[in-house]
Amino acid sequence: MNSIITKYLSALIMSLAFTTGSGVLAVGQEEAEQTGEVVLLPEQSDIGIPEEAFELANNLYLEGKFEDAILVYEQIVSSGYHSPELYYNLGNAWYRSNRISHAILNYERAALLSPGDEDIRFNLELARSHLRDRIEELPGFFLNRWWNGTRDIMSYRGWAMISISAFTGMLVLLAIFLMVSSTAAKKVSFWLATLMLLVSALTFSLGLDQRNHIKNYNGAIVFVQSVPVKSSPDVNSTDLFIIHEGTKVRVEEAIGDWYSVRLSDGNKGWLRQETVEMIYPAAEDL
Secondary structure, three states: OHHHHHHHHHHHHHHHHHHHHOOOOOOOOOOOEEEOOEEEOOOOOOOOOHHHHHHHHHHHHHOOOHHHHHHHHHHHHHOOOOOHHHHHHHHHHHHHOOOHHHHHHHHHHHHHHOOOOHHHHHHHHHHHOOOOOOOOOOOOOHHHHHHHHHHOOOOHHHHHHHHHHHHHHHHHHHHHHHHOOOHHHHHHHHHHHHHHHHHHHHHHHHHHHHHHHHHOOOEEEEOOOEEEEEOOOOOOOOEEEEEEOOOEEEEEEEEOOEEEEEOOOOOEEEEEHHHEEEOOOOHHHO
C-alpha cells in the first residue's frame, strides 16, 4: 500500500513540476531596442524578462502598431516562451493585420493550451468565419466526445492542481481516520478519503490525457491561397479536391516532403509540407 501511494505521489509531483516549469524565458534580459519605426527584440540574452517584452508588445498593439507588435510577440515565441495569452494576443495582432490564416494558427495554439477559455474560442470562430472552405466535422463516438469535452474544460495544469489538492485532502482524511476513536468519525473520514482518492485519480488522468493530447497534436493550417489535395505523394498524381488558406487539416503521415492529411469531414489526401504550418510545433517543450 505504501509503495502504491509513493508511486502515485511521485507522479503528482511530476505533474506539479509541469505546471510550474514551462513558460519562462531566460532571466537577465533588460530592455528592447528600437530601430526606426520597428521595435525589435535582440536575439541575445539582454532583451528583458518576458513580462517586459510582453508588455512592450501589448502597448504596441494598443497603439495600433500591429506589425511591430507581431514582431515582438514572434520573437518572444522564438525565444522559447509559450502561453495561451501570448498566442491569443499574437492572433489578435495578425487578425487586425488582415492575415487570417496566421490569426487562426495562433488562436488554435492558444486554444490548445487553454481549451476552456471562451474568449479564445470566440475569436477563433470569428476568424474562421472569414474562410472560404466550410467543412462539416464528423461526429465522434459519444463516450469519446464526453471524455474529450470534460478534458478540455481546463488546461492540464489546472487538472494537475486539482489532483494534487484532492490527494493532499485524502492524506489528511487518512490521518484523521487513524487518530480518531469514534466509529462514526472513522467511517466518514474513510469514505471521504476514498472519494478524494477517486477525484485525484480522475483529475490526474484528465490532466495527463490533456498533456499527451498537446504533445501528440497533429493539426495544421493551410498557409497558401489554394492548394490541390493529391491522391498520392507525387506532383503528377490526381487532384482529389482543392482547399484554401486557413483550412485546418490533420497530419497522419509524412513521406519525404509530403504530408498525408485528413479533413474534419473525413476526406483525405496528400499535401506538400511547405503548404501548411503545424499548429503546435513546440509541444516537445512541455
